[in-house]
Amino acid sequence: MGLSVLIVDDYIGTALLLNKAFEMQEVKSEYCTSSSEALKLLDKNDYDYVILDILINGDPNNGIMLYDYIHNKFPSMKVVFITGCNRNSEQVLKAGQRAPVVFKRFVLKDFVKDVLYGRYYDESSVKEPEAAMA
Numbered sequence: 739m740g741l742s743v744l745i746v747d748d749y750i751g752t753a754l755l756l757n758k759a760f761e762m763q764e765v766k767s768e769y770c771t772s773s774s775e776a777l778k779l780l781d782k783n784d785y786d787y788v789i790l791d792i793l794i795n796g797d798p799n800n801g802i803m804l805y806d807y808i809h810n811k812f813p814s815m816k817v818v819f820i821t822g823c824n825r826n827s828e829q830v831l832k833a834g835q836r837a838p839v840v841f842k843r844f845v846l847k848d849f850v851k852d853v854l855y856g857r858y859y860d861e862s863s864v865k866e867p868e869a870a871m872a
Contacts, residue, residue: 741854742784745769746776746804747791747820752842756789759846763854773804780808785815787853792821792833802829805836818858820844 743760745767747753753769760767768783770776773794780788788808794800805817817837823830825841833839838858840849852858 740764740766741786742766743768743787743789743853744776744779744783744785745789746771746773746794746801747789748772748793748795749791752791752820755846756850759850763850765850765854773800776804777807780812785812788815788817789853790817790819790837792819792823792829792839802832802836805833809836818853 743765745753745756745760747756747769748771750771753771757767757769768779768785770779776788776790790801790805790808792801794804801819805819808815808817819833819837819839820842821830821833821839822842830839840858
């Protein structure tokens with residue numbers, strides 16, 4: 739069986755774009771727009787990666803609390819945070835202590851490949867985008 743990814747972002751546009759980009763790389767991908775949906779999917783499916791928005795439904799702790807749940811219940815699951823927050827915001831700094839953080843101005847095809855090839859686990863945890871999203 740191939741790789742699988744869960745995308746958690748309250749902005750449906752980002753979730754759909756990422757879902758499609760992973761599927762185009764022949765990666766099984768599912769998405770949801772809330773922490774409660776994510777918990778249900780995590781408990782019934784196995785994922786290799788979770789792409790997780792830091793601010794889910796405007797709550798700065800939602801993404802971080804969900805990460806803590808994932809890390810405790812599924813310690814081998816890899817998580818990459820995504821965010822539109824300021825690089826120096828408290829939420830980004832908190833998240834960056836737990837898992838890699840990527841800013842939402844990324845190029846989709848590069849982001850997907852970087853996740854799958856482990857780039858975000860080889861360097862510092864807070865990543866600036868390579869280029870603006872077209």
